[in-house]
Amino acid sequence: MGDSSFSALLFLDAMRRARITVITCLRLDAALYDPALPRPPGTIGRPRTKGARLPILAAILAAEDTRWHAVVVPGWYGAGERTIEITSDTAVWRHGGLPVVPIRWVLIRDPEARFPPQALLCTDPTREPAQIVGWFVRRWTIEVTLQEARARHGVETRRKWSDTAIVRATPCLLALFSIVTLRAARLPARQRQRIAAAA
Incomplete structure (x- = not known):
């Protein structure tokens, strides 16, 4: 899972081949x-390498005949369950001179209009849209963990001079954070609140 910087055809094609x-x-668009x-x-x-051109996702989003399905997503960015609407289909993504990548796209919108519509892609077209x-929402917990590991344990700071020391230090610091x-999490709730207040 990744943000839009991973949405590059050369990268996606290499991952699909692997x-x-x-x-x-x-x-x-x-x-x-x-x-x-x-x-x-x-x-x-x-x-x-391709068939007929399909409408862009912005047009599908605006079309009145688009069939939307309500889905309840648990753990929506740390805020509990959230009901969203999705529509999905398979296609091939192509740009001149670049590889052709078969994908499943998923268009997401919020019925309460609290966030703008967005589109996701998956390089495995057989996966279910929900x-x-x-999976994409789960990446939020990974990003929070990495951010806290950077802030509290110095992960990704260049305090070591050799590459082998850096390779050893990062897994150790992430393991320390996990432990x-x-x-x-195993402490009783009362002790956890006391520690959090002291921290």
Whole structure:
């Protein structure tokens, strides 16, 4: 899972070839196409890489005939359950001179209009849309953990001079953060509040 900086066709194609599923943001104006039709035997010329052009996701978002499905997502960015509406389909994403990547796109909107609509892509078109959204939301806890590890334990600070020392230090600091978090979670609620107030 990653933010929009991971939404690059060369990267997505490399991950797909390595059998790694990527879930990231997708632009609402991305050029999406149907897959290329099977090539009849005896056809001359280069094989087609794409089929017909599909409407951009911004047009699907604005269309009145778009079928939306309500989904309850647990742990929505640390705020508990959230009901959202999604619509999804498969396509190939293509840009001139770059690899063609088959994707499943998921368009998300909030029925209460508390956040703007957004689109996600998954490099495994067989995944369920609700599962893609759930996985993408889970990245929030990972980002918070890494941010707190940077702030409190100095992860990613260049205090070491050799590459091997840096490679050893980061996993140790993340392990320390995990151990402290797990130990604190096992404390009774009253002791946890006292420690949090003292901190």
